[in-house]
Amino acid sequence: MKLFNYSDLSTADIQKLVQRNVDPANEIRTIVDEVIANVQQHGDKALYDYARKFDKVDLSNLYLDKTDLEELAESVSAEQKAALQTAYNNIHKFHKSQVKAEDKVETMPGVTCWRELRPIEKVGLYIPGGTAVLPSTFLMLGIPARIAGCSEIVVCSPPQKNGKVNAFIAYVALLLGIEKIYLIGGSQAIAAMAYGTESVTKVDKIFGPGNQFVTKAKTIIQSTTTTAIDMPAGPSEVLVIADESANPTYIAADLLAQAEHGIDSQSVLVCTSAQIAQQALAEVEKQLPVLPRAEIAKLAIDNSYIVVTSNLDDAMDFSNQYAPEHLILATERWKEITGFIINAGSVFLGNLTPESAGDYASGTNHTLPTSSYARAYSGVSVDSFVKKITFQHITREGIQNIGPSVEILAELEGLHAHRNAVSIRNSN
């Protein structure tokens, strides 16, 4: 990890440090465009072909049904089931709290406005497979979809070589009351859910992380169809703000947890104590070699850096410019600084709150804005699965009260039929 002193950095230096590449490799666009066109044109047949080509499996059916899932889930141990249940309960409890009734507001006598929530009818969840099997992602997307009340939840996950999904994915499906998993991976899964095929329902919004191909497919369908997406996604990242009250051993463990995700993951430490920074760095060297994914983590750590600042204000300023997906406040003084956080996806407070708790089971969602998207985007929540529709009701008194203003405003915008729609109601 490279080490920088904040006071030595120019605005341009900081700009460069916080910059992430958000629009990589245009050549993958050509490949993805072709996959989308092919799925759009040939439907299920294209999906079977891609399973053979990309997943190396000859599927006899495009999906697993409830019986298949129950059979697969048998190998999940009681201990694992209990852990998944704990995660389920905590995520459910926190997300349930996000649903709030809205107030009716009488903006002027006889004019009442309010919002009502409606679930997005048909949603698609993409659950990555391959080496990264992520039942936790399935919980993070399935639980808010269920709470929102979406009437159709389409789930796609790439098939393993045996033409199945992993046992944990199967078990989570049953926990969520989902009785079908489509064996479709990559950009072909996104295309199938955006356009629909003989077997796959066209959905209104697609959720879920994935590789570069999946991400590119999501951004393409977002700009060319009416199907929405949760958010653009990039490599995962953490920024740790630490002071002299931090524990360097914990910091190192948190940096490495991030680094093991992938070689393009980034772990940033912003520290007010050069000594703690050095100790954390030494701890990283110590903890890294024994990790099963040490090779991946090492490359990610090489791609990461430390910034030493003279106070927590500067540290927070740097963090806000970075706009991290995960922000850990490794300081006993966290209460004093949370108010200054402007840009972050999810925040972990104090020395006993590891990011991995939020990845699995604290209750917060782990589908979060990366690559500085936290400047404008929020993580996934129940909000992501609903629309808030506005309603208004006007009485006879109300139309008399509001009428003259609407008439004048329509007039000054040159929209006489707009004016007329009010005048006509006040004249007869």
Added chain:
Amino acid sequence: MKLFNYSDLSTADIQKLVQRNVDPANEIRTIVDEVIANVQQHGDKALYDYARKFDKVDLSNLYLDKTDLEELAESVSAEQKAALQTAYNNIHKFHKSQVKAEDKVETMPGVTCWRELRPIEKVGLYIPGGTAVLPSTFLMLGIPARIAGCSEIVVCSPPQKNGKVNAFIAYVALLLGIEKIYLIGGSQAIAAMAYGTESVTKVDKIFGPGNQFVTKAKTIIQSTTTTAIDMPAGPSEVLVIADESANPTYIAADLLAQAEHGIDSQSVLVCTSAQIAQQALAEVEKQLPVLPRAEIAKLAIDNSYIVVTSNLDDAMDFSNQYAPEHLILATERWKEITGFIINAGSVFLGNLTPESAGDYASGTNHTLPTSSYARAYSGVSVDSFVKKITFQHITREGIQNIGPSVEILAELEGLHAHRNAVSIRNSN
């Protein structure tokens, strides 16, 4: 207006009727790509050039300042000021009600999760100019931006031939406490706000309607930069559900109010009474010719249609498939059917609630999802100008409670460093 009987329509017929074109004319992409590249490369100079080329004006300065705006606003009459103030007050009152504190939730003993709102720091508002001068749009975007607390609000609007903006736009700027309006229109305005120039601040999210070029520019920057957009935009539309308790004169006025927006606007009537439908159609013929924008409205009406159903259930079913931007329930029985609305942007209840009230002054926002985007998107609200950041705090007791589950889940996903970040906190 073409008239259809719902019972005669096949699923495919309905599919065709509710279909709107969302990805038109690829040739405009080439033009917009070039504008974006040019602004990115040449900054302010490109903006001056485009003002000469597209707006036919030689600008001496890229923006109007407070003095300019105050001078322009002098021509707004007291009556017009009062109407704008009424709109301001109602919109402010309703949008203010959307800001709610979130609960802290203890998901398990010692593990607490919550969300906090933070304004998006830098937002860009695009206010169309030319023939359609829309001070109302400026209110609809500026008020929630102010309530959210955005620290920088960049406003772009195309210059008129005199190198100024319209007096009403200037007055609304002063109402909102905005002291600068950039004289930039079209896709060059979107590019300037997405990339920043010498004069224009790069923003985190861009809002506002516009022509095809503006819309295309927004979808391009959404998929190639970290700047977000409010939503994709298409031509405006209304769907009126009416029964025998509706007033055909009001229905006609509402259909025409929509139709005068532009030749690609759509006005759909779904009616349980063939008689009311015929009367409304006759009223359209009567009211249309006297409108100043009759030529535009006629073309839009020709492009619109009526569906006669045998009951309100079928009418609502059609409406949900159409997913209208504006939905008017022209029936005394509106209370019985609002619960069945699934897809709509904003809803107008009963015979005395014209859509134009919501366009200007009822309090709801008029920046709404068109083109069936209402299936997955909500209209603009204070939510659109904030992020909801998740926070979590774990105590010593909490990490002991949650630790074992996180360890098991990290293990089954093969992420040992994730496991370690918890174990290490429970072991020393």
